[in-house]
Amino acid sequence: MAKRSFLIPGVDKRLLIKDSIKTMPDLTRRRFIAGGASLGALTLLTGCDVIDSSSAEEMLKTVSKFNDAVQDFIFNPDALAPTFPESAITKPFPFNAYYDLDDAPEIEADDWKLEVRGLVDNKKSWTLPELYNLPQVSQITRHICVEGWSAIGSWTGTPLRDFLKLIGADTRAKYVWFQCADKDGYNSPLDMRSALHPQTQMTFKYANEILPRAYGFPMKIRVPTKLGFKNPKYVISMEVTNDYKGGYWEDQGYNSFSGN
Amino acid sequence: MSSLTVIDEQVAATPAKVIQPAWVRLMHWVNALAMILMILSGWQIYNASPLFGFSFPREYTLGGWLGGGLLWHFAAMWLLMINGLAYVITGLATGRFRKKLLPITSSGVLHDVRAALTFRLGHDDLTVYNYVQRLLYAGIIVVGVLIVLSGLSMWKPVQLYYLVMLFGDYPTARYVHFFCMAAICAFLVIHVLLALLVPKSLRAMIIGR
Structure with missing residues (x-):
């Protein structure tokens, strides 16, 4: 050598x-x-x-x-991720990011709006109270990180497919592309089939409490059929698009599909 | 001229015994390459989130970082799986597994382990595996099947949920995957050591006889 x-x-x-x-x-x-x-x-x-x-x-x-x-x-893209009883929840659920918790985005609820762009009929931005008014469901699923570790958590929010229907999104488009408030600008594309998966959720609560800062306040996209890095936190906008716009980790070499 | 004919006849009458047929040799070395690629990239992936209080030295990992390690792992898996599947099917179909690896008796294993440890294990006929070999070779096939199944469980825990259930849950499949790797590494060390101690066995795995 x-x-x-x-x-x-x-x-x-x-x-x-x-x-x-x-x-x-x-x-x-x-x-x-x-x-x-x-x-x-x-x-x-x-x-x-x-x-x-x-x-x-x-x-x-x-x-x-x-x-x-x-x-x-x-594989069947509509296969459901296994759900668990409350007793199986991992406590404490780990904080995980490419930065320390101190560097996590601190978002003021009143200042925040979800921006909607791209191939949708209604491009109006959504305030947090407006989003909280949408019907919500809860699910307890396993979050699996690309690194190999996993943790079971309880997430509550609106199924993304219901929201996409509500805003008149063109669901024949290829991707929903999320942009986030993380430092260095986190973003991640989600293929439309996974965006329409019944368990894919716009998450507003963790363990029945308003989503804490550590887990992505005010909104996270929970995709239990994908690896953790395809579950963006601190989401500030979504774009329905046919273009592959890349992602924070995807651009560095993680497989963009990364489905479980 | 006549003496040449005699030699030809002799050769034809007693052909050198083929110890390892061509398919075994080919699949053995493809498997060796695939295993090394899987282990080195697997160590890279392990290092991203170690199960135990240690990491593998960077020099012995493949891919440079987690993303690269994953790409290598999911590329080499095809080599390992296709070759391994072909090996198991051929081994069963040709009766090679049954003829070479069975029976495995506890008394036979005990006797041959004792003989091996005192360097009195005979290697006169390489076509017949002793009980230490039978146990190790049969055992490593089982480990090979387990490592592929646990690996598939980790790769697609939603799609292959029933496989995950076979191991209990996702984290358990991860531990099984690790310990199978450890078993393969231990096998590798013993296997290479023994092959070097009996070089004609190594020759047989290269040129067949």
Whole structure:
């Protein structure tokens, strides 16, 4: 390994890479590191530099798309996530984000409005009291994080499909794209089929209490058939669209479908 | 000329015994590659949220970060599953599993473990597996099936709910997946060590005889 780390005699490959990635924008940097590390491991396995990082990354992306197509073909997108009794709820339910709780958005209920955009008949913004007036349902489901951990929680709110009907959304559109108040601008696209799933919910309460700041006050989108990062918190707008607009984690390489 | 003919006849009469047929060798090495890719990317995924109080060293993980590890894991899984399925089907259909791995008796295992630990286990006929081999090879097939089933449960816990129920719940499937990986790693160490101790077994897995 020590011998192989010299690309040009006298130049340490790792230092060279380290220096050059400093000049890249954040996103490119992360991707480059991902590719570089897999290249390193492959080099270790094959003992030669036959695979460059970009072709390995292309191959992985292709397989990921193939996986999406296979999943689309063999699985039922309307399958219901298992529900649990109240006794199964995880206490305390973990706070989880890419920042500390202190950095979580602090939203004033009176200042907040849900903005609605894109392929909908009624683009009016919604205040919190207006949303609270919509019929709500409760569900106890398991939240599964892309990292592997999971926790069972109780969420109450309006089924997203009812709201989409109410605002006259074109449900033939491909995505509902959510934008959030998290620092660095969190956003995430949800495929329409999942948006119309009976358990997908605009969540206003956790454990029958107004959604606390830690869990996404004032509104979270709870999608029990998707991994946690596809369950945006602190939502400020939704857009019904045919365009794939990317997402905070999706852009960094998490599979965008990420359905359970 | 006549002496050549005699040699030809002799060769034809007593062909070198094929210890490992071509399909076994091919699937063995495809599986070895798939397993290594799955383990290294799996360690990357484990490190994102460790089940226990330790992480795997970064140098022994694949993908660079969780997202990359997941992409590798869900790519290599095809190699592992298709190859593994083909292996199990062929092993059952050709009777190889039955002929090579059965019977496994406790007395046989005890006897051969004792012999192995005192370096008195014979390896004269590589076509017949001793009881240590039978136990390890049959056991690792069971572990292989379990790791795939627990992995599928974690991948699609909503779609494959009945599979998750087989393990109890999602977190249990996660632990099963981890311990199966640990068992495979332990097997790998013993397996490689024993193959190096009896190099002709390694040769048989490469060239067949």
